[in-house]
Amino acid sequence: MKIIDLMAARTSPFYSLEFFPPKERENWPGFFRTVERLKALDPLFASVTYGAGGSTQDNTLEITAHIKNAIGIEPMAHLTCVGADGEKITDFLDKLRAAGVHNVLALRGDAPRGVEIDWNTQAFRYASDLVTFVRDCCPDFGISVAGYPAAHPESLTFSDDLAYTKVKLDAGSDFVVTQLFFDVREYFNFVAQLRAAGVNKPVLPGILPIQSLGSIRRILTLCGANIPGKLYLALEEANEKGGDEAVKEAGLEFAVQQIRRLVDGGAPGIHLYTLNKADMCLEIAERAGL
Template identity: 60%
Template structure:
């Protein structure tokens, strides 16, 4: 079913992001974690792949299994990396033949340590994927990314908002945000979009912090920032109680974020699971939605 239709039927909701493993021998444990998360009853689950399209070939098979064997509604990531009209059309044909009706159109990231360079002129931006999907596969529901903190390569906040608006004007049905740690940034982002005439749902992306090492690595990839006082609290907890103490504070912070977002009118929350069921089960249980 189309996610844009599901959102109209149920708010607030929880949705999840899965990062499928590269190696097939790890698929068994991945699907075990995915099965556990059925208790959350997510509105949808997004299925990503590695920088540079490194696990794209697995995406279709995994998404189809999540839908047809477990019963999730997948949101499949699609990037411009390595994109051609023939390749994108074939991929979207295969998706629709599997009963999947939702994509998240992204520019995509190059392999770590490399600069982004478009593979061809036809697909240089996420908006190009949105345009192509709308023209060739009009029945698809199309999501795009949004940045409460501007994209690291955007020169200004206004420029970043302009491109977000452009993606919606090209046909995006909803927005899923990059992770953030200050709920005020989300509400400011939504307010600015609304003032520009953008009315599509904006789903906040939340990352439960599991360890200092993991959050340092993730922040280095996405360019998001963390409030200084919160980071100092995490460092102090790590020194006193190690990773478990950090996890406890991170979970408490994520639950508070989700509550404040939902109470403030967010349509739902999108949890970046890192394929860890326990954390998401705990958060969803605390939210009771």
């Protein structure tokens, strides 16, 4: 079933979840136990990542099928442009369909670490190219795309980034899942600008709970998100007083406050970047009261 249809049928805010498949098969049972535990959140869907350049795409396919057919959560498989061509994409979509999976998140993707990519030589240069291809070849599939409340780090201007997002949506995608952010005003501004541009499709905010100062520093260098100075100073103070555990608690409480403000402001739901951590997600949901 298309996720956009599940959204339309939902009358109250919901959670959706993002998981990254373990590369080693011996870790799969523990991973699936985590997914099973998070069924308690009644997630609308679960997105499943794969490595840059499709390095774990076979794992994504098998794990996505298991989440759908054995655990009973509607999955959405990530699909990227890196190293892809029409034949590879069609083959992957056919395998997803055969497994009962009919939703993908179309992304440009990043190059594998240490690899330079000339995007002009790629069969698919932009996520919008991927959206167009999937929409034409597989009208039975639901398609989501990424959005960047603080703008993609490679975009020259905020208005350019907004225009690119609109292109992806106009190409046939159903809804947006945002990159992580820490200032809810960025999300509401992003949505308002899309609405002003004539885009009325759902925009689902992505929330990543902070785990440690080290982890947030790494994440900020990768995704281009901003962190409010007041929050960063609070995390540093927590770190000085109680180390990683104190930072984790502060990060968890901040995520709870984000969720409450987003839902109160009209967000359709919350997309949790789970980090494959069930306890953390369950604690957030309990505190947020969504």
